[in-house]
Amino acid sequence: MKYISTRGQCEPHSFEEVVLTGLAPDGGLFIPETVPQLSGEQILSWKNLSYADLAYEIIRLYVDGAVEDDVLKQMVTDTYAEFSHPEVAPLHELGDNEWVLELFHGPTLAFKDFALQLLGRLLDYFLEKRQQHVAILGATSGDTGSAALEGCKHSKFVDIFILHPHNLVSEVQRKQMTTVAGNNVHNIAISGNFDDCQQLVKQAFSDQSFLPDGYQLAAVNSINWARIMAQIVYYFYAALKFLDKNEAVSFSVPTGNFGDIYAGYLAKKMGLPIDQLIIATNKNDILHRFVSQNQYNLRGLEASLSPSMDIMVSSNFERFIFDMFKGDADKVTAFVTGLSKELNQVSEDEWAFAKANFDSASINDEETCAVIKEVSDKYGYLLDPHTAIGVRAAQLCKRNSDIPMISLATAHPVKFTEAIERAGLEAPALPDHLADLLERDESYVVLPQDLTDVKSYIVKSL
Incomplete structure (x- = not known):
């Protein structure tokens, strides 16, 4: 299966290319050339499948051989084995x-985990195959950031930079990002709103000449087709x-x-x-x-x-x-x-x-x-x-x-x-694996809403 840009100014891309690039070269978003069609009988045949088995059946229609079936099945199984509900x-x-x-x-604790836990594994698979490094650059209005960091913090081939609007996410959301430990993890608070963060990301993707040799930017925002697919x-x-x-x-x-x-x-x-x-x-x-x-x-x-x-x-x-x-x-x-x-x-x-x-x-x-x-x-x-x-x-x-x-x-x-x-109700307690979250040490920088400053920080950190 090939993927085309919504703006029609670039050649069709493979699934692997789409995962690694995120935004199309012409500034558009990737969509599948054709959407797989399923009969009612086919859909009902999946009724008793586990979540992971159903995910494999649907996702493989879009991966279309870019990952070997047995590898993809294991990837999907591992992704959803980390969820706390059976x-x-x-x-x-x-x-x-x-x-x-x-x-x-x-x-x-957010729906973003469904896609980003899988996307981290897909990125690792393709990057290891290519022996290539990428710098993930993403913007978050709250939940994408922590889910992306969790999905990518162990990757040998990824440095991840997440922009969030300074003082405009909840304390729990911020701490879920800024307390993630890892040499490849970089949190940036931008003096602006989410749209400002998102605009900086899009501008950086449109001209990647600032990156060191051997690096390219990759996307984890929902502009990345793999997020939608999952x-x-x-x-x-x-x-x-x-x-x-x-x-x-x-x-x-x-x-x-x-x-x-x-x-x-x-x-x-x-x-x-x-x-x-x-x-x-x-x-x-x-x-x-x-x-x-x-x-x-x-x-x-x-x-x-x-x-x-x-x-x-x-x-x-x-x-x-x-x-x-x-x-x-x-x-x-x-x-x-x-x-x-x-x-x-x-x-x-x-x-x-x-x-x-x-x-x-x-x-x-x-x-x-x-x-x-x-x-x-x-x-x-x-x-x-x-x-x-x-x-x-x-x-x-x-x-x-x-x-x-x-x-x-x-x-x-x-x-x-x-x-x-x-709403006049008592806030619930954090689940066990996050019980000490609010006491954990944070690590992030605050930058102005300026593309040059963001680019400089990325280059300095790679």
């Missing part, structure tokens, strides 16, 4: 045919719990950068019977404004109790835009690059395509806290603020109560104690 992604019933898919049982799996895993008795399922997905819900969109394209895909956002609602009003324009960033979604520009939306524009790469490029200049609208037919694929809702901090309190009081179950937004969006957008509605629980509530306490 089901890896268990479902929890809230009532009224509403469910929560718990995606926080990985090493860093996340497709849990949509199938959750749906298969219901598909013998139900014709379809629906998902509500807390999303800022559009990567997680794009994986759900791909699962649907592959043949998984998904009725609704609900984009759940906080007050930074560019995606909701597009789906509900056909407005895709920038507004100022507002800090919220759900910081992982405090994002103005949703990078992965470009992958969906490619489909919405029927593969017209020039139109994609014009739309994306024009974002900062004007109000972006699309034609009625294109907007109808978006609305046919997604519902959406925007939930503010007050409502988020109300949901956390309501679910705790009613069901004795604690939601993190991002998951609470997903649950409320599901309630607002649900069209058919006979179809199971699954909200993705993207992080453990312990990572967001401010929101829990604001």
Whole structure:
């Protein structure tokens, strides 16, 4: 299988090349040339597979021989053996045919572990084969950083540099990054917001001449196709719990950068019977404004109790835009690059395509806290603020109560104690493997929002 850029200005790439480069050379994002199609019979045949075995079956369709089957199977098995729950992604019933898919049982208590634990292994495999070193450069609004560091801290062929917005992530999120020990681990706090961090990463990728000989940059953000690929799996895993008795399922997905819900969109394209895909956002609602009003324009960033979604520009939306524009790469490029200049609208037919694929809702901090309190009081179950937004969006957008509605629980509530306490509840204790986290020594530097300073720090550290 080959992968093409959303902007159409580079040759198709192999899976190995896509994993190692992340961003396409023309500034676009990689997508598969064709999406594998599965029959209902094929999907149902996977009903009783373990999470790891299901992941192998789905991921191998996209790897397509770039990793030997037995090696890939072991890689996937090892990845999910590190999760603390035997089901890896268990479902929890809230009532009224509403469910929560718990995606926080990985090493860093966030859904990012599903992809980044695997991506670290894929990088090691390809780099060892090539005897090549890379410098991973990534930006995080909170959870990606710690998951990426955990996935790559033992790699002999990787130095990893993670940018986070200074003083704009929770204390637990920051400490999960800045206490990771390793000579190849480098944490950088940027005096700016997440979008500033993400912009610095994209600028560095566009001109890598500053790197020492023998090095290239690699991406671990959800711009890296392997992240999306791994996340497709849990949509199938959750749906298969219901598909013998139900014709379809629906998902509500807390999303800022559009990567997680794009994986759900791909699962649907592959043949998984998904009725609704609900984009759940906080007050930074560019995606909701597009789906509900056909407005895709920038507004100022507002800090919220759900910081992982405090994002103005949703990078992965470009992958969906490619489909919405029927593969017209020039139109994609014009739309994306024009974002900062004007109000972006699309034609009625294109907007109808978006609305046919997604519902959406925007939930503010007050409502988020109300949901956390309501679910705790009613069901004795604690939601993190991002998951609470997903649950409320599901309630607002649900069209058919006979179809199971699954909200993705993207992080453990312990990572967001401010929101829990604001809801009038007691913050949970850290799990055993992180019990002393807040006392651990930190290591990070604070840099201005300046590409030259970031490049200099990277070169000095390699």
